[in-house]
Amino acid sequence: MDTLNHNLPEISESEAAGLFLIDQAMAFCFQGALRAAAVLGIADQLVNGPKTADELATAVGADADRLHRILRLLTTRGIFREVGSRRYALTPAAEYLRSDVPHSFRAAVIWLTDEPMLRPVGNLVESVRGNSAFEHIYGMPYFEYWAQAQVSSGDFDEGMCSYSTLESSILARSYDFPKDATVADIGGGFGILLLNVLKINPTLHGILYDQEHVLAKNRLGELGDDSRFELVAGNFFESCPPADIYLLKYVIHDWDDKRATQILRCCRQAMAPGGKVLIMDPLIPAGNSWSTSKLADMIVMAACHDGGGTERTEEEYRELLGGAGLRLNRIIDTGTFVPIIEAVAD
Template identity: 35%
Template sequence: MDKAEPQETVSADVPDGPPPSLHMVQLLAGFQFSQALYAIAKLDVASQLDDGARAIDELAANCGARPELLRRLIRSLAPLGVFRQPNEDTVELTPLGATLSARRPGSLRDVALYWMETHYLPFSEILHTVRTGEPAARHYFGKPFFDWIVADPDMAELQNRGMAGLVGGIRDRMFDDYRLPAGEVVADIGGADGTILSRLLAAEPARRGILFDLPEILPSARKKIEETGMADRVDVVAGDFFESVPSADVYVMAAILHDWDDASCVRILQSVKRAAAPGARLVVIEGVVPPGDEPHATKLIDLVMLALTTGKERGEAEWQQLLSTAGFALDRIVPTKEDYSFIEARLL
């Protein structure tokens, strides 16, 4: 009787891709890549490669970097698809690397600068947050994150540019098929430099706008409104949304409420309720966390909320409950091509 041939067995539980240990090493190494990319953004390397390949020695001289060390940085990032090297002394941009060029539409250079200069170091205290409930940024900076930002005009300006970079770079298409509810005056509450308000009003010349934010945030807003040709349609108003907001027919809040705990959100929404014109509508532009384990941007953004603020990302039931508590009824949630939705509500 012949012996049966040994059969090779493959576990059905082994996923495609790298083994778990290698995958974990790659995840743990993320901080190294983010800092390397920050150095590239800060030196503005990508902008200097927009016109084609260059010698690394020449590039280093223009960037104020040491040639050999810049060469090593580029060599480390090339396998990730950021650069291409025809030879060891020359480098050129890839489409991925080009997203860090300040000269390109939709540039993410300011996003890289903003995240690495404001988010990166507070994240070293996230263990403190999980143990105590105090946001890592407050523990690290000694004050709430946004108080730290507005205390430095340069940092406030960087935040505006970073947020505008996210909208223009990766989120702009979410506005393509959306139109605001009816109403003549649209107030963007916490509207930063006006990028979103300008985008929403661009195709609707009959509407007027109000850009509302803290006085420390608004210097760049007036310039942006001028650049978009909307100075005659948009009023720039300074104030604190915890205290009061201007009267309007439609209120827009883009990525504002996720920065705050529920009680603070209710205070903000009640400021809107007190000021709103009869029949006013509210449009909250935020992510809606889906159930289950499926990948979704909100689940990663929630880490930022955990580390920097008292806020959080919310699911549909949480949004409905929050709005109801503040005196609003959820009308509909309009998903977009990105991981964000337009959450429309009305006053009860």
């Protein structure tokens, strides 16, 4: 029997707007629920079919009623599906929370929802005032913090690797690389992007350029041909290795214009004739339309380098590149919120 009272009071447009505002202010609760499901490994428990909240709770060592409440919220946005009373199943999105799939986002979700990511964003006012929200909380720069061993349950390297795997595969397929070129992945971390590029383009030679301790964790061995790549340690503010094409994925957006220009200038100085620089960062679209890049902008504002981290518009990239002796040639839509911004010598 329907026991709800359908004689609803009339709510004005202004009142509805106020209720909407409160709804937005509580949106962080969804990220908390998503993190709980990722940490507990709920998706792994559903690989062989739906289970009840009680069965899941027994498997992961949780309280069944509270787990049901977490999953009930996640189903509202398509993360898991309720297929009966308190009985849950995987959805296409939840498949990426599994730890045993090639492009798992589980580590990325745990990293992105960990305290060192959430707290600075919650204290954005400090960055808006011209300081670094991250340093205000933790007393040290973002990358210095993550370089310390076991500082957090949300491991930075594993989180970034998880975050990058699927995206890098898409980006590598989105660009037509010339044959026999040398491609340098600047600040390339574990080399996930470069690995994908080399797999798709068998005539290319790759250079993974990063700090020594980062290079030690590279995954380029998965290529099965050590002759097709080299590891080069260095500082991208000082120099970059000679190459035909430079990959800069999630590098430029970490830095203010002065330091970003330094990186780009080092690429320009080392670049072979006819070379190109490919920037792969979120791009802020014109107008006030929704874009995931605007969320990423809040993260880099809160975390990176005295508030210097920023996502940029097309016009801002044109100006930035011009200061480094480069010219924006074209922007390639990749189907993700990260395009490929192709720059050539000016």
